[in-house]
Amino acid sequence: MKAPRNRAVRSAVHRHDHLSKQGLLERAFTFAFRGLVYAQIWEDPAVDLEALAVTPDCHIVQIASGGCNVLSYLTANPRAITAVDLNTAHIALNKLKLIAARELPDYAAFHRFFARANSKDNIAAYKRYVRPHLDEPTRRYWEGRDMIGRPRIGGFAKGVYKRGLLGNFIGAAHFIAKLNGVDPKVMLAANSMQEQREIFDREIAPVFDKGFIKWLTDQPASLFGLGIPPSQYEALAGDNKMAVVLRERLEKLACDFDLKDNYFAMQAFGRGYGDSPSASLPPYLQEANYADIVARVDRVEVRHANFVEYLREMPDASLDRYVLLDAQDWMTDEILTNLWAEITRTAKPDARVLFRTAGVETILPGRVPEAILARWTYRAEDSLDYTKRDRSSIYGGVHLYVLGDAA
Template sequence: MSAATSDTGAEISGHANFEGVRYAQCWEDADILLEGLDIQPGDTCLSVASAGDNTLALLTKAPGRVIALDLSLAQLHCLALRVAAYTVLDHPELLELIGSRSSARRSELYLRCRRALSAEARSFWDARPDAVRDGIGSAGKFERYFALFRRFVLPLLVPRTTLAALYAQPTREGRERIYLERFETWRWKALFRAFFSKAVLGRLGRDPSFFRYTSGSPGEHLLRRARHALVELEPGDNPYLAWILNGEHGSGVYGHALPLALRAEHFGTIRDNLAQLEYSQTSLEAKLGELGPNSVDRFNLSDIFEYMSPDNSDALLGKLAEVGRPGGRLAYWNLLAERRRPESLAHALRPLTAEAERLFGQDKAFFYGAFVLEEVVGGRP
């Protein structure tokens, strides 16, 4: 999820507050993102920064250039601290600083990273010692919302022994049996729908303005998707689910899975390719105008269209197609607002529907409604 947007009508910047950290982690599955984008060595990638994890994940594919942007300076400070951590720390220390693993020395680790930060980023994180102490992956409004769920709601829904039993089941059939017997209760459904309603989610988790163009109940949608994550997918392999349930990227019964950018096998590659990364506080449209036609191969767009009107979404997709090179790819998620290439852009973008649906079936960041892949065709109608 992201705070970035285009200039089209200043839709988000005119309604949402960007002063604090909204997302201290990227809540999109980088595994399906990278497979869908199919980045080739030397490619130019444009990425919505958000907290930085998935932007850094792009570096594992040896692109020639990764251009990250966000309207929120706070989100860019999240990316900047991660860049400093990859530069200064070793891999276990990075996991401690993020909060993926327990630690009593995060303040010390931050002080080592601090020297590699700009004055503005240092000032931002110096003013947030509690966020550093608790793990910078917990610093966002969205993560605090999940912490409330974990502390106050989850114990009322299902005991930890039941979660442990479900995690211990090696088969889908076994997980489905436990889910039907112990989760499919009136309490689970009622409290889940209430906590993830538009009113509560808008107040405590996201921003109320982010629901302007959505339809349906987020609680009902997330209830269905939670079942998918707990039954259809392997819970122990899911770092996003582990954080929601346990506040870390897996420990004990929750496994030890990590998001792609935090895995040990990618740490050195990301560190080695940091020179290919650039980032700035700007709008997507402004950056597209700066880059010009046929200049970008791959686009990581998070879920930016969720917050935009259909007309503005279509207009932005047209501009993205102009800047994209033929054969390039766009990847983005839908949550509750349906956004895809309109027929008016059939000459410029080709949906990769079968591939996107296959990858969506594997999506460990399970709460989205769709994963969208589109290929730049080029040309004019």
């Protein structure tokens, strides 16, 4: 990322003197966050689509992240999607997915590229079908090398979901679990939700009682691989030890949903999507949605931009849906206020804002001025339901605000 956009990231994450312990942690996080973080986004699109209630006239503005939900939202037939991100790797991944959807010859090739993501045939398909249609910065990114010298596009021949900050974090978690005598893949042997519970209680839960795990997870830097900056670490932990919080979140992932229907759990415990023809997949990778994705892919615009900067370019009352992921957890009160002032100015009647938080509660009251927040209705009961049903299970809260809605 280049200035001035890089300053936007720093201003959100850097809150302490650069030589203080917290300041050093914040700068270490910024360094770690420069490359690919999420090869797969960790917000459940099934919950999102229900909460957003997308209609054919909707213009959605969202943080791009790994692009899974950008394409998955196309299944709801919106008029337009603008995906913004400050991470150049995420911009390149989104553009790769969009061009691949449009140019690969059939569903089998698209599925192999992004659902399997571990075949040399993907490299040949990239060179023949995708590469000629990429813009120069995107092509340069994918044909460049990562921090340890591997060709980035080569990830699609060797398991791209094992790469990136999150993929490396999951790999490290598997390694540490094995050192403690547990292979997380044991969860995949479950044939029922009852067996999921039994395996989790017997094999996985005791790992969080280990002294080393308690010490390790007490270090904020240990969760950088989840894309969690120091400020969000504090919100996630709350009054509890981090090992307790992580065990609870992993328990929900492992036990509250049938593994056959939860591709997030497959990624966490198996480091990829399932092999069977009926394996759970994000909506954009499901064969039933393929034709719609291809037909609508040109409705997506991907921009290397700050969310607020983009909104400032837009006219009053011009946008319908806003998806902020968990980015607000990083923000100061001043940044939050600027963001919500622009959301409110650009929002059409009945516009919806969806976001997630590391902690349980919505973070807006007391931080965004009441004159702005009073124009929105917080759907508290619905938000609790969405949180309960979010299969990714890593967030404390999923929150929906509706402009001028008293329902």
